[in-house]
Amino acid sequence: MKNIHLLNKTIIKSIVFALVVVLTYILIFIQLMRYEQQYEFADFFNGLYWVVSTVTTVGYGDIVMVSTIGKIFSVFVQLSGIPIVFGILFTIVIIPWLEKNIHSGVPTKTGDMKDHIIICGYNRLVETLIRELNEDDIPYVLIEEEQDITTDLLKRGINTIYGTFSEEETLKNANIGTARFVIANSSDARNANIVLTARNLSDLNIIAIVEDSSNKKYLKYAGATSVISPKELYGRFLGRKAADPFLKRLTGATEFFDGVSIVEFPIYPKSPLIGKSISNAAIREKTGVNVVGMWKGGSLSFNISPGDVIRDNSVLLAVGSTDQLSELRKLTQRLE
Numbered sequence: 001m002k003n004i005h006l007l008n009k010t011i012i013k014s015i016v017f018a019l020v021v022v023l024t025y026i027l028i029f030i031q032l033m034r035y036e037q038q039y040e041f042a043d044f045f046n047g048l049y050w051v052v053s054t055v056t057t058v059g060y061g062d063i064v065m066v067s068t069i070g071k072i073f074s075v076f077v078q079l080s081g082i083p084i085v086f087g088i089l090f091t092i093v094i095i096p097w098l099e100k101n102i103h104s105g106v107p108t109k110t111g112d113m114k115d116h117i118i119i120c121g122y123n124r125l126v127e128t129l130i131r132e133l134n135e136d137d138i139p140y141v142l143i144e145e146e147q148d149i150t151t152d153l154l155k156r157g158i159n160t161i162y163g164t165f166s167e168e169e170t171l172k173n174a175n176i177g178t179a180r181f182v183i184a185n186s187s188d189a190r191n192a193n194i195v196l197t198a199r200n201l202s203d204l205n206i207i208a209i210v211e212d213s214s215n216k217k218y219l220k221y222a223g224a225t226s227v228i229s230p231k232e233l234y235g236r237f238l239g240r241k242a243a244d245p246f247l248k249r250l251t252g253a254t255e256f257f258d259g260v261s262i263v264e265f266p267i268y269p270k271s272p273l274i275g276k277s278i279s280n281a282a283i284r285e286k287t288g289v290n291v292v293g294m295w296k297g298g299s300l301s302f303n304i305s306p307g308d309v310i311r312d313n314s315v316l317l318a319v320g321s322t323d324q325l326s327e328l329r330k331l332t333q334r335l336e
Helices: 004-035 044-055 068-102 124-135 147-155 168-173 188-201 213-222 230-239 283-287 322-333
Strands: 117-120 140-144 160-162 181-184 205-209 226-228 254-257 260-266 290-296 299-301 315-320
Touching (some): 004 068, 124 140, 124 260, 124 290, 140 147, 168 188, 181 188, 188 205, 188 213, 260 322, 283 290, 283 322, 315 322
Parallel strands (some): 117 140, 140 160, 181 205, 205 226
Antiparallel strands (some): 254 260, 290 315
16 A cells, blocks of 8 residues: 555546546537437437447447548547546556455454554564563554555464554554554654644654654654654764763663663674674573664664674664663673
């Protein structure tokens, strides 16, 4: 359901175009009927009947053009009917409608849920967050725009509904009126739409994940309660990297909800994690923390694999409780 708004505009424009063409054909038909002196057919409803019959290539034959120009017009209408019916109606209107009904088995509404978290968009960060939510028995619903992903998530036991993030109907189907807060986890432009729509429906807290920190203010203007910028966090961490080893408290944590935060951890030269893969480092086993992303070569990736190697210039993005994150901080800095 990507670019859904653009698709809706395309459908409307296509339908309007088809109606204008049909109306034009009817008016020409009426004039030709008068030209051929078939006055009994020279009205709007006969024109509509003839045009629809001809465009759809049904052609009952009870109204027939007899003049040369009339026959040429009939052939033109028949040929133009192919792209109008099969190109516009089938491709843009009928087929999407059929697909929507065929896939009606995918849930589009959540059950009676309250004091829950609505998450708009799926990625590794969200998957780890959901694991934390499950462990703390905090209700949530994930909204996903891709049907295949929705089906896969449902098979894995993740509470997911199918819909468009920024549509009021979707957020209402997710029970936004009784939700604890919303997490906008799409592109910056899409997140702005999500925030605007959610804020229009409720005064709840809205957390937006921003890709470009320069867009942070716009998401705030749109109504986001807080905006998380991984790149901005990265810059702050680099700025205090030399001083952090001497601090005994956890800094730079962004709290998602009570007791669970997300923090970026630079890897320091003496860290025992350097040179180990994500799998061999066994960070979750040692600390209970979930590593959801890693800065590599100046870019943040949420698609980390067990074989990714931790280096001295790596930065880990992790989710967990304060105590768990403090344990990981000891590993990244080798604090005793």
